[in-house]
Amino acid sequence: MKVVGKNVRKVDGIALVTGQPVFTLDVTPPGAVVGKILRSPHAHAEIVRIDTSKAEELPGVLCILHHGNVPRTPYTTAGQGWPEPSPYDSFLFDRKVRFVGDRVAAVAATSEEIADEALRLIEVEYRQLPAVLVPEEAIGPGAPVIHDEEESRGIHDPQHNVAAAIDIRVGDIERGFTESDVVVETTCEFPYVQHVPLESHCVVAYLDEEDRLVIRSATQVPFHVRRIVARALGVPLSRIRVIKPRIGGGFGTKQEIILEDVAAALALRTRRPVVMKYSRAEEFVAARTRHPMKIRIKLGAKRDGTIHAIEMDVLSNTGAYGTHSLTVLSNVGSKTLPLYNKAPHLWFHGKAVYTNLPVAGAYRGYGATQGYFALEVAVDELAEKLGMDPLKLRLANHIRAGETSPIFEKIGEGRAGKAQVVKSCALEECIREGAKRIGWKEKHGKKTSEGRWVHGVGMALSMQGSGITDIDMAAATIVMNEDGSFRLLVGATDLGTGSDTILAQIAAETLGVAVEAISVYSSDTDFTPFDTGAYASSTTYVSGGAVLRAAQEARRRILEVAAAILGEPPESLDLEEGHAVSRGTGKKVPLSEVGHRAMYVTDQRHIIATASFVAPESPPPFAAFFAEVAVDVETGVVRVVKFVAAADCGMPINPALAEGQLEGAIVQGIGHTLYEELLFSPRGRVRNPNLFDYRIPTAADVPDIEVVLIPSDEPTGPYGAKSIGEIGINGPAPAIANAIYDAIGVRLYRIPFTPERVLKALHGKSMG
Amino acid sequence: MGIKRFHYARDVEEALSLLAAYEGRGALLAGGVDLARGLAPEVEGLIDVTTAGLAGISADGGGLRVGATTTLEAIRRSQEAQGYLGGFLAKVMGHVATLPLRNMATLGGAVVSAHPWADIPTALVALGAEAVWQNEELTEKASVEELYRRPFRAIFRRALLTEVRFPAWDGAFAFEKVARNAGDIALINCACGLGLDGEGKIAWARVAIGATPHRAKRLTAVEDFLTDEAPSEELWAEAAHKMKTEVEVGDDMRASAEWRRSAAAAIVRRALDRAAKGVTGDA
Structure with missing residues (x-):
């Protein structure tokens, strides 16, 4: 690989850092x-x-x-x-x-x-x-009906304020728990948190x-x-x-x-x-938030640590409107349960409920974040009850390449899903590498004190998806200029992730040119082909798949012209360093000559190729997260001392950008875990709609974060790639919760873990 | 409606006469941090006092004088402030907000705004700092602690804070704060100082607590309790216990009274310990 797998400079980097007028306003x-x-x-x-x-x-x-x-x-x-x-x-x-x-x-x-x-x-x-602000009350008797209008469509049960509901059973859950030697049950809560993008x-x-x-x-x-x-x-x-x-x-x-x-x-x-x-206040009040959730989870396991039964019961608060209510709810199970695919008995059920509060919507992680908080805290409890190292329990149960989960087929995008076998998975290596870097063996279960600071370590696993199977479609167009350069037109939406850059890398690799030879343009519904957009961790996999196909088609057309120039069959030619080169004779012709000839000289044509790609499946990226925390037992302050994430995103197209996605998501997740929360007055007004009262992490809050990419080769992905944009945000809450437990022996089930909540839990423990 | 005129005051007198002329519809502008957070709707004229020659830091015997428009960052970096009480005051500045804000915010602004959650008033009350202000008729001064007992908001509607004077102390101070993240305001803060006599006993103690969520206050009961005692871990623990019973705490959306009471005791114990060790940094 000449371009893919390299840390090429962001194609839009200079325009951004020199303050060019590139943004909407x-x-x-x-x-x-x-x-x-x-x-x-x-x-x-x-x-x-x-x-x-x-x-x-x-x-x-x-x-x-x-x-x-x-x-x-x-x-x-x-x-x-x-x-x-x-x-x-x-x-x-x-x-x-x-x-x-x-x-x-x-x-x-x-x-x-x-x-x-x-x-x-x-x-x-x-x-x-009458207003209702509490999800449990919204579905209770006598609650005001929030959507009583006749015209609405697709609400699951408007009379009871249920926007969406899900009930998925695999095997026989009752039997599953009866057959289990150890059962744990726990309820975790995720509050209202907001995205706080720099640009509103x-x-x-x-x-x-x-x-x-x-x-x-x-x-x-x-x-x-x-x-x-x-x-x-x-x-x-x-x-x-x-x-x-x-x-x-x-x-x-x-x-x-x-x-x-x-x-x-x-x-x-x-x-x-x-x-x-939007003003910043409007952003907090009237944009979208993550769906607050209460998730009750029950795990049953055999004495040897095989997870045998999982029940997840979700109460999701969608706020005043049901945007993403069903799909976020579905994702709580569909992105978590396949991770522990050894369990034959599953029951995933829940409701997304209307309340008279701000509207929840899509937020990086999309339900998986809430789901993993509950699941991975519960797995930690299960390990304790089994007397097992939580790392070993996870190693014994997680999905591997060549394996599947019935959940893939049961839960799709607001409808049934599609059976899928995991074709690439380096999670085991991720766990081992992450454990080494955090010092798991030396530190877990051996809390150490430095004065009032007590240290502990915790871990969590996660998977996500790469696009939405059979739904996400992207198209890309490659246009060759007469000087041998290219324009890449994509409907894909780079929202700061660097996707324009990695799409250019995929095109450049396929066309045998440097990234500088590709001008990326995204996106304009009049001029760029269709793309469902930047969500569901889809861009690298789905849009990248489209770019790969378009580039392959453009390559085929270039080779036709080059073959005519060189007098050799196209099959004997390669594209390298801006030339079409004969493998047999070594003869070569620059792409500028190919482009010029095609456009002006002989058998004129414009070398343009458009291709589409529909996600045939949604290959999951995997990650293992490890946190070392220090807890101030006198004030309840929690400090993240070190955070390690080892992730498998297939073959990273641009490792630096992939690591950046992971680091950014982890920092955002640490914000959720330690201080972010929208607060409401009794009448439903947001009390902290500003960055003075709603704190998000700043550069000064970033702890020692170590991210490592463990490659795997995803056969359905462009150059073996899978997604990386979302998965990182699923780790901090459970890993930090488990680390706090390791440090002080107190379990916390509701983020954020404010000093107040930690101290209260500690005092509760000492009183108990 | 809104700002109509902007003035650069060449000196204190000009600032004061402009302020008087606006009859309540004028506002003094130094760093502008608090004005930006919420400018009163009636304000029509802004009077920039950063041009009035009030910035500067100078050593004053063992004490320190800081001009009202000196920025927090200038204090943090100044040689004079670093030489005062082992750099205690300079280090407190490092706890306040973020660098860009510290480059704007002024000491005078911090004293006059007197936010209950702010860090600087707590340090100033503990240090017995003296505020000097001027109105059209006269120059007045009072300790910051005393100032906060007066109707100071009314005073500064027609007066300009010109300087803060920090007395010399034979001893050491330490500051502690709990916040949600870097650059955040305090959920609780305290500043404690101690001096020892020839026999190693506590000759004087200063204990101030802020963000309770009320404005910074001294706890003289704790100070009296400490005086004439020999420093020890046990004494700090007892002082912390006293703190817990004496401190007036309340709830706000950031923290509960119950947590503040526990945290106040914890940070006072730490601050006393650090002060006793003469440690004034982040140790």
Whole structure:
């Protein structure tokens, strides 16, 4: 390999670090106006009356939208493939508001100040309805019905506030536990956490010279934006163009259509370019969050440590709308249970429940993160009860290459899945290597004290997927220029992950050129081929698969032309270092000559190739995580001393970028584990919608993190690659929880592990 | 509505006359950190006082004088501050916020804003630092501790803090803080100081606790308890116990009163121990 497997420089790196105008709001069309949203002060209320007359009289106000003057079409804000697995329970604007921060109206005005003033002048009369903030109460008797509207579709049980439900059985769970020698049962809780991308949601919408609607948006899913906006606004899809420039981070929150629809509606109404962006407070309140969950897990095992039965019972809080409710819920089981595939008896069941709280959605890890917290804490407890080293228990039970799990077939993307045999798995090596680096043998079970700091180590395993089987489809186009360089057009969405770079590496490797010979362009629904978008750990595997195929086709066409020049059969030619080279004679011709000849000289044609790739399966990446923590037993402060992650992402296309994904996800996961949590007032208002009160890790908080990539060769992946974007976030919560237990003998089941919670648990233990 | 005019004050007198002229609709701007967090809606004029010649640090016998517009980072780095009490004050600055904010925030701003969760007031109260301020008629001074007992917000509506004076102490101080992550405000903090007499007994003790979540306060009962005793691990433990019973704590969304009570005792014990060892760093 010349290019793949190398740490080539990010193709967009220089533009980013030199501050080029590459982001959505770096360029504003002339004559742009500002769009702003009026938000609900109530958790649950009916809008009895809305009077916009005073606001409309304000000079500079161009348009005000509300439920009375827009189409009422139910849709989902979840940017997912088709058929859409999330319920159609959202409206552009509704007669009802369902959480504090829900949309009431939107204003377009000539300045931000005027828009703000207009929002103040809109008179809204609400009839408050009883609100429900607790998932258990939402499905209890007498709870207010949050989605009582007739038009919604696809809600599992609207009368009982159940957005989605799942019930999957394998084998006979009762028998499984009866046959088990040891059973543990535990309940773990994951709170509301937010993505906090550096760049908040933002969009520019305008009509072009042909009156087509152009939406320039910080989105992970440009093609889904086009489809969903078309539906919500009743505009033909052909009249919409979505442009995705560079994105300042997303982590899943930009897999949602939460601003594009409003901006587009305002642009259509005013016929002016409309700029909209979320403030940081709006990002916390009215973007998306991870689904808070309560997961009860029961594990049964034989005396020898073979896990025999697993039950997972999930209560997921989807907030006021059911975006990603079913699929995140499904993923809690589908991404965790196959890891311990020796168990013949499984029961995975749960509900995603509406509450009058902010809306949960896609967030890196996508249910697996919540699932692994519960599963890997429970496995630790099981090991203890069995008197086994938790590392050995995991080694004895985890899935290997050549093996399968019934779960692959049982749970898919909001429907049944597809049988799959794991073809690549280096998890065993990951466990051994990680254990060595953390010093597992020397440290586990042998807590050491340094004054008030007590040290312990803990571990956790994880797998994820690579794209969504039979659903995720990507296409790529390779265009050869006459100088032998190429343009790579992809609908894939680099949201800061570096995917443009690795896609260029895959193309360059296949075409025998340097990465510099490839100009990547992503993405524009008018000019780049379709791609479902950046989510579900799909880009390297699915979009990369498309690029590989397109490059192979382009290569075939290049060799045809080169064969004519060299007078040799195409089969005898290779592409190397910008030349077509004969393996037999050593004769060669530069690609510039091939390109020039094809375009201008003989038998003219433009060498262009487009190819698609549909995920035939979803090969899981694997990882073993190890944490060493120090717990201050006097204050309850937990410090991560060292964190080791050994991961198998197949053959890493760009090891530095893969390691960066892993490190970033681990840091984000440490934030979840130690301090992140949205807090609510009794009336459902977010109490800490800012970075002063909602803390996220900074560079100064990053502990000693060691990541190591253990390669495996995934036969279905481009150059053997699998995914790496999400898996890293699944490790910190359980690994740190288990390390805390190793240190102080106290189990914590609810993140974040604040000093207060740790100390309380410690005191509870000493009192007990 | 909103800021209409911005002034650079050439000196204290100009700042004060501008402030008076705005009749409550003006605000003094130094680092701007707190103004950026929440500017009162009635403010129409900003008066930049960083041009009024109030920045600077100088040694004053064994004490220290710091001009009001000196940034926290300037204090952290200054030779004079590092020479004062083994660099205690300079090190406290290192606990506050992040470097970019420390490059903006000023000592005067920290004293006047007097956030209950802030670290600097706790250190200043423990140190017996004296605030000097000027209004149109006169110059006044009081210890920061005393200032916080007065209606200081009203005072600074028409006065400008010009300087903070730190007295000399024969002994050592230590600061402790628990926060959620780097750069965060305190969930609880304390500053403790001790001096020993010829026989090795505690000649004086200063114990201040902040972010309880109330503004920094001295705990004279704990100070009295320590005075004339011989330093020992046991004494710190007893002082910590006293702390636990004396300290007034409360709940907020960051932490509960119950946790604060335990944590206060723990950090006071540590600070006393470190102060006694003359350790003023992060040891």
